[in-house]
Amino acid sequence: MEGQATGPNQIACVGCGTQHARPSKRLPNGWKRQNSAKMQLALVSEFVGQHGTPSQIERYEAGLLPSLELKELIAADLFLGLAEFPRYAKMRAICGGGPENEDDEHVTFSNEEAAEVPAETWDIYKAIEAVAGESISIEVRLHSARCECEGVPVQERYGVKVVKALGSRNIAREFAA
Secondary structure: OOOOOOOOOOOEOOOOOEEEEOOOOOOOOOOOOOOOOOHHOOOOHHHHHEEEEEEEHHHHHHOOOOHHHHHHHHHHHOOHHHHOEEOOOOOOOOOOOOOOOOOOOOOEEEEEEEOOOOOOHHHHHHHHHHHOOOOOEEEEEEEEEOOOOOOOOOOOEEEEEEEEOOOOOOEEEEEEE
């Protein structure tokens, strides 16, 4: 019948009678649904259409593109100029000489803006700052893992966190330093 859907993700065009993929109304998790929701949805739809692979475009239009994959697609484009810098990897602590375990109950993880910065981290910060382009913020973060076990030293690593805007949404990515 003309104008009726034949599948859960299909709509029938009343004008031409053919089946089309149902447009996705899904925003990535964490995107605010306020007055700007229509504008954000249009921005995301346009972005996926221009930058996504054929598979991503099809899955987005069908409402089946995972939110995490969508966020990564957007971030990869926003931070394209920084692709030469390695990404920061989540810190894992070695407690009491045992295997690496990020869930160890004796380990406390923290991260904060660094109060002091070693020379090599500063050089990485300056190199990222030089190619980051328009950004909301660029800061050096200090990540620490403290174990309550006796004789285990505090582990510390630095990262450079870059925050960029996409519409009314902020997207962050951290690089190893």
